[in-house]
Amino acid sequence: MRVSDQQVTPPVHAQGASARGAAEATANGMKPADAVSLIDVSKAYSTGRSQLLALDKVSFAVRDGEFVCIIGASGCGKSTLLNVVAGLDQPTSGSVSTAGRRVGLMFQEPALFPWLTAGRNIDLALRARGVPKAERQEKVAELLQTVRLTGFGDKRPHELSGGMRQRVALARALAQDADVLLMDEPFGALDAMTRDLLHDELERICSERTLTVLFVTHNVREAARLGDRVIVLSSRPGRVIGEYLVPRSGPRRIDSPQVAGIAATLTDRLREEMGRHGN
Amino acid sequence: MATDQALLGLDNLEAGPEEQAGSRASRMARTAWTKSWPKLLAIALVLGLWQLFYLSNFRGDTASGLVKGPGTVLPNLWDQLMHGQLKLAIGTTLERAVVGYGLSLVIGVIIGAAVSRIPPLRAAVGSIITGLQTMPSIAWFPLAIILFGGSNAAILFVVVLGSAPSIANGMIAGVDYTPPILLRAGKVMGLRGPALYRHLILPASLPAFVAGMKQAWAFAWRSLMAGELVVPLAGASLGVLLNTYQQALDFTSVVAVMIVILIIGIIVDGLFSKADLAIRNRWGLLDPALGT
Numbered sequence: 001m002r003v004s005d006q007q008v009t010p011p012v013h014a015q016g017a018s019a020r021g022a023a024e025a026t027a028n029g030m031k032p033a034d035a036v037s038l039i040d041v042s043k044a045y046s047t048g049r050s051q052l053l054a055l056d057k058v059s060f061a062v063r064d065g066e067f068v069c070i071i072g073a074s075g076c077g078k079s080t081l082l083n084v085v086a087g088l089d090q091p092t093s094g095s096v097s098t099a100g101r102r103v104g105l106m107f108q109e110p111a112l113f114p115w116l117t118a119g120r121n122i123d124l125a126l127r128a129r130g131v132p133k134a135e136r137q138e139k140v141a142e143l144l145q146t147v148r149l150t151g152f153g154d155k156r157p158h159e160l161s162g163g164m165r166q167r168v169a170l171a172r173a174l175a176q177d178a179d180v181l182l183m184d185e186p187f188g189a190l191d192a193m194t195r196d197l198l199h200d201e202l203e204r205i206c207s208e209r210t211l212t213v214l215f216v217t218h219n220v221r222e223a224a225r226l227g228d229r230v231i232v233l234s235s236r237p238g239r240v241i242g243e244y245l246v247p248r249s250g251p252r253r254i255d256s257p258q259v260a261g262i263a264a265t266l267t268d269r270l271r272e273e274m275g276r277h278g279n
Numbered sequence: 280m281a282t283d284q285a286l287l288g289l290d291n292l293e294a295g296p297e298e299q300a301g302s303r304a305s306r307m308a309r310t311a312w313t314k315s316w317p318k319l320l321a322i323a324l325v326l327g328l329w330q331l332f333y334l335s336n337f338r339g340d341t342a343s344g345l346v347k348g349p350g351t352v353l354p355n356l357w358d359q360l361m362h363g364q365l366k367l368a369i370g371t372t373l374e375r376a377v378v379g380y381g382l383s384l385v386i387g388v389i390i391g392a393a394v395s396r397i398p399p400l401r402a403a404v405g406s407i408i409t410g411l412q413t414m415p416s417i418a419w420f421p422l423a424i425i426l427f428g429g430s431n432a433a434i435l436f437v438v439v440l441g442s443a444p445s446i447a448n449g450m451i452a453g454v455d456y457t458p459p460i461l462l463r464a465g466k467v468m469g470l471r472g473p474a475l476y477r478h479l480i481l482p483a484s485l486p487a488f489v490a491g492m493k494q495a496w497a498f499a500w501r502s503l504m505a506g507e508l509v510v511p512l513a514g515a516s517l518g519v520l521l522n523t524y525q526q527a528l529d530f531t532s533v534v535a536v537m538i539v540i541l542i543i544g545i546i547v548d549g550l551f552s553k554a555d556l557a558i559r560n561r562w563g564l565l566d567p568a569l570g571t
Contacts, residue, residue, distance in 0.1 A: 086467060104467065111464040114562040115482045124478055128469040148286055158563020161293035176468060194289060200282040 035101055035180050035212040036085055037061040041094035042237075043080050054080040056237035057094065062180075067206060067213045069227035071220060071266060073274050077238030078216040082182045085214065101212070104178030108185040110165035112157040118168045119144065119153030125175035143171040146205060163194035167201070174209070183215045187222070196254055199225055220270065224262035225254045232266065234273050242269050347531045356535040364515040369539065371516040372507065375431070379438030380499045386439060387446025387495065394447065395454040405451070408444045416441040416502035420509045434506035441502035442495035449491015453484020486558050493551035500544050 054077035083089035147167040232242035359365040427433035507518020
């Protein structure tokens with residue numbers, strides 16, 4: 001099913017979209033700066049004799065406070081993309097800039113340190129960025145409150161459920177005082193009910209803290225539910241092949257017709273891309 | 280707020296019911312029994328076979344007084360502890376064990392840390408460390424005696440050569456198997472250099488390190504016993520006692536000393552197992568459903 005162009009803008013090329021986005025912002029009289037910008041970013045891995053191109057001239061920008069979802073089928077270099085933005089990996093060519101903003105990263109696994117309690121995991125992130133000891137205890141309590149886990153600070157990761165662990169990981173990422181949160185399929189391993197609740201929570205936390213989020217997922221509904229904008233990547237190599245603006249009109253639900261419509265559009269675009277590899 | 284309520288409810292559902300208190304004593308007694316009856320049965324079986332061997336008078340050894348029944352050992356052990364040199368011998372041997380193991384720990388940690396951090400060093404000595412482990416410690420004694428004479432140092436030399444490689448290997452394995460996802464998380468958090476080691480790599484390598492320590496203890500204890508038997512030293516030690524009783528053809532006393540050696544080995548090994556279990560419990564690596 002296709003949705004009308006009123007709800008979803010037709011796919012446009014990346015550069016076109018950023019230009020248009022900028023034009024809109026100027027027209028509104030405000031000019032949010034780019035929190036993340038990628039210009040012609042390519043990343044190649046050498047595997048033995050052959051070279052594997054993971055990203056091919058990917059360009060896009062994320063404005064301050066924007067929630068951008070990236071979807072793509074297998075092999076679109078989603079994780080590579082986040083690693084490059086996080087600075088864990090260097091691009092082969094092109095440039096990445098986060099304009100001096102602090103970047104936090106969340107993975108599909110919570111990646112909590114199993115020898116520390118939930119509270120101490122958060123505390124370590126504060127400590128790593130040099131928060132004085134006197135302030136840390138209060139901050140940990142505040143962050144636990146933010147992810148609705150007050151009272152669970154003394155539990156070890158294995159004593160918590162998957163959803164709770166992922167929230168501790170979120171609190172830990174927030175403890176890094178990140179302006180930009182990079183999320184690599186953070187809810188991919190959770191059951192649907194927990195995931196829905198965490199979408200609401202994430203939305204609330206983002207609005208409370210004016211976070212910029214770059215959210216990678218392979219779930220089209222999740223992308224349509226959360227994103228202000230959805231970027232579609234092609235597979236092998238990863239290229240930007242589509243970009244969809246999602247209009248925000250009040251609270252969204254994963255099972256709302258609007259989200260379903262956008263999800264259908266995204267699915268069509270992805271299937272078209274997968275079909276290309278079927279030949 | 281509805282979301283919060285739902286989330287809280289889900290958390291409570293997933294956290295599971297609180298463990299029931301109350302019958303804790305009876306449960307512990309039951310666990311103790313489940314754990315101990317197989318061991319008791321095994322001991323009874325060994326004693327039974329021994330008694331049968333004694334009664335069979337194989338080669339006339341019972342009649343000649345060379346082989347004694349199991350009933351003679353406990354009184355002999357008690358007598359040796361009360362009146363003989365056994366207590367002194369245990370003291371001497373344990374002191375050597377502590378010094379030798381302590382040295383291994385220090386040397387093993389230094390080598391392990393160096394090898395895990397410096398790639399060329401790893402290429403050079405990584406496989407030698409594993410090779411050293413397969414070398415029977417008794418084969419070192421001729422060299423040790425040439426270098427140090429029939430002295431305490433010769434014994435400690437072999438104990439350290441026997442157990443330090445296990446410590447080093449445990450440490451290297453621990454550093455190597457630090458999960459990459461945790462390393463990524465640590466780097467994003469901004470942990471670098473010494474802080475990365477202190478807060479991430481060292482704690483993450485603890486289980487492998489303790490496993491290495493446990494293995495090192497087994498090697499140290501064996502090497503020490505071999506050393507005390509091979510290196511002729513004056514004064515009482517468990518090895519010297521064994522030698523003395525062997526020359527006197529004192530079957531019962533030899534078995535009594537062997538039992539002491541076995542028990543000390545088992546107790547220390549048990550302490551390491553306890554430490555290992557405590558770590559795995561802390562990390563949530565135990566599956567209660569499997570009853571481990």
